Amino acid sequence: MIIPRVPVQHRRLLPDRRLSGPTPWVIAILMMLTLLAAGAGIGLARAANNIGDAIAGRVTVQIVTANPVTRAEQAAELRRRASAAPYVRGARQVGQDELLATLGQWLGSAGGDDPVLRSLPLPALVDIDFVGGERAGQLAQLRALVAQTAPGARVIPHAEWLGPVAQLIRSLAWVAAGMVLLMTLASAAVVIMTARAALGTHYATIEMLHLIGATDRQITRLFQRRIAIDTAYGIALGSVVAAAIMLLIGWQWSGVTSGLAATASLGPAGWALLLALPLLAIALAALTARLTLLAALKKIL
Amino acid sequence: MTDTPSGRAGGAMVEFDRVGLRYGPDAEILADISFNLQPGSFYFLTGASGAGKTSLLKMLYLAQRPSRGLVRLFGEDLVSMPRHRLPGFRRRIGVVFQDFRLIPHLSARDNIALPLRIAGVSEEDLSGPVGEMLSWIGLGDRANAFPPTLSGGEQQRVAIARAVIARPQLLVADEPTGNVDPEMAMRLLGLFEALNRLGTTVVVATHDIHLISRIDNAQMMRLEKGRLADPTGALRYPPANRV
Numbered sequence: 001m002i003i004p005r006v007p008v009q010h011r012r013l014l015p016d017r018r019l020s021g022p023t024p025w026v027i028a029i030l031m032m033l034t035l036l037a038a039g040a041g042i043g044l045a046r047a048a049n050n051i052g053d054a055i056a057g058r059v060t061v062q063i064v065t066a067n068p069v070t071r072a073e074q075a076a077e078l079r080r081r082a083s084a085a086p087y088v089r090g091a092r093q094v095g096q097d098e099l100l101a102t103l104g105q106w107l108g109s110a111g112g113d114d115p116v117l118r119s120l121p122l123p124a125l126v127d128i129d130f131v132g133g134e135r136a137g138q139l140a141q142l143r144a145l146v147a148q149t150a151p152g153a154r155v156i157p158h159a160e161w162l163g164p165v166a167q168l169i170r171s172l173a174w175v176a177a178g179m180v181l182l183m184t185l186a187s188a189a190v191v192i193m194t195a196r197a198a199l200g201t202h203y204a205t206i207e208m209l210h211l212i213g214a215t216d217r218q219i220t221r222l223f224q225r226r227i228a229i230d231t232a233y234g235i236a237l238g239s240v241v242a243a244a245i246m247l248l249i250g251w252q253w254s255g256v257t258s259g260l261a262a263t264a265s266l267g268p269a270g271w272a273l274l275l276a277l278p279l280l281a282i283a284l285a286a287l288t289a290r291l292t293l294l295a296a297l298k299k300i301l
Numbered sequence: 302m303t304d305t306p307s308g309r310a311g312g313a314m315v316e317f318d319r320v321g322l323r324y325g326p327d328a329e330i331l332a333d334i335s336f337n338l339q340p341g342s343f344y345f346l347t348g349a350s351g352a353g354k355t356s357l358l359k360m361l362y363l364a365q366r367p368s369r370g371l372v373r374l375f376g377e378d379l380v381s382m383p384r385h386r387l388p389g390f391r392r393r394i395g396v397v398f399q400d401f402r403l404i405p406h407l408s409a410r411d412n413i414a415l416p417l418r419i420a421g422v423s424e425e426d427l428s429g430p431v432g433e434m435l436s437w438i439g440l441g442d443r444a445n446a447f448p449p450t451l452s453g454g455e456q457q458r459v460a461i462a463r464a465v466i467a468r469p470q471l472l473v474a475d476e477p478t479g480n481v482d483p484e485m486a487m488r489l490l491g492l493f494e495a496l497n498r499l500g501t502t503v504v505v506a507t508h509d510i511h512l513i514s515r516i517d518n519a520q521m522m523r524l525e526k527g528r529l530a531d532p533t534g535a536l537r538y539p540p541a542n543r544v
Binding site for chain 2: 007010012013015204205207208209210211212213214215216218298301
């Protein structure tokens with residue numbers, strides 16, 4: 001039971017006012033930051049995994065044969081033979097318009113209709129995705145195939161140039177996880193201070209309850225319930241604000257469809273974890289309060 | 302050791318054997334306290350201010366463990382008793398504090414009902430005894446008043462009602478009549494006497510010499526500079542238990 005049941009008559013043993021004025025607000029701020037950090041961490045981790053999955057089994061073959069007709073024939077032949085290979089899941093020749101559009105973004109002609117751009121001798125590109133399995137062997141087989149069909153072509157594994165980006169994103173996800181951990185510890189510290197302050201404030205009542213035969217468990221349940229309710233208010237408030245911020249960011253993110261940014265999302269498991277975090281936080285607060293109170297009460301005869 | 306109180310006390314409710322108490326590194330404020338309290342007896346504890354009466358009472362109502370010596374209550378050694386067993390013993394002891402120690406945000410009724418609620422008595426079962434107790438102490442019409450709105454005498458009566466509502470086996474009272482008029486003092490003393498007749502052992506710390514003379518068969522314990530004056534040995538070896 002996260003918030004222990006206490007008979008109504010026993011609840012009156014503590015005055016109605018909140019135990020610790022600013023506690024719910026501090027918890028609300030920490031909860032909001034925790035959820036935002038957790039959301040960012042989950043999104044980044046998923047993006048890193050998506051990128052990792054995408055690049056781990058993909059290579060691009062760059063055919064730079066000078067004769068455009070031969071180059072096109074080599075690309076078509078490579079695509080056809082690669083598609084038939086058992087270690088290849090799919091092969092796709094990158095279209096000329098797609099190449100021009102990509103280059104146009106870099107050379108200041110977004111539409112790719114610049115005559116200068118069209119006059120450039122562009123290589124033919126074939127994207128090849130391997131099936132799952134042992135990459136080094138698959139790569140060696142592909143290189144042999146490329147040597148037969150398009151001598152002089154370059155085989156570029158995507159992992160070589162996108163790997164560091166995925167690693168960076170993964171590192172950022174770990175940083176976010178570290179922030180979640182630190183803020184969880186800070187929240188627990190706030191609860192400990194609140195519990196101790198409550199014991200100090202109500203020491204006379206606690207002493208009286210002890211002297212008429214109240215057990216530590218009875219006294220602890222009273223305070224644990226109150227602290228859990230106080231923190232639950234803060235957690236609910238922080239969660240609502242964090243949800244609003246995440247929805248706003250999600251709405252803005254939905255407009256970003258290109259590049260690596262498009263790979264970031266929370267996914268059902270991520271959302272489930274974010275929804276579970278507030279409940280876990282309330283449980284953690286109640287448990288922390290209980291342990292703190294029991295430890296403090298043991299110092300009183 | 303052949304003459305220890307514990308060895309000769311028979312069915313004593315409380316046994317103190319060479320008990321000493323000190324706070325921190327200071328000298329003992331109570332030294333070599335030895336006595337036996339017999340079930341159903343009535344005791345007055347007297348002594349000058351600072352003689353150690355309140356400290357002795359604190360050991361009696363289990364708010365303090367002794368620094369040395371042996372304390373047995375209801376036949377069990379309290380010095381080495383684990384903490385978790387103390388609440389069960391405290392529920393058998395009623396305490397009237399000199400400073401009342403009422404819980405200010407609880408009504409008079411709720412303060413009186415507290416020991417019963419802590420003991421797990423249902424609301425249905427406790428309403429009758431609490432109502433009767435309120436009527437008996439003359440506060441039936443102020444049941445819902447909060448302690449800060451009660452006079453000193455009224456607070457004292459509520460404190461006494463709280464101490465006796467659960468029919469304790471041992472009642473410890475520290476200057477219980479200090480804030481009430483003589484008539485109410487006699488009524489309260491009559492309550493203590495009635496409880497004593499029902500078998501409750503009563504220990505009352507007081508300066509009021511007139512009070513002492515009102516109870517037949519009451520025994521007096523006198524503390525002088527932290528030591529119990531027991532010239533005849535009657536407190537250590539009660540006549541009823543002498544071999």
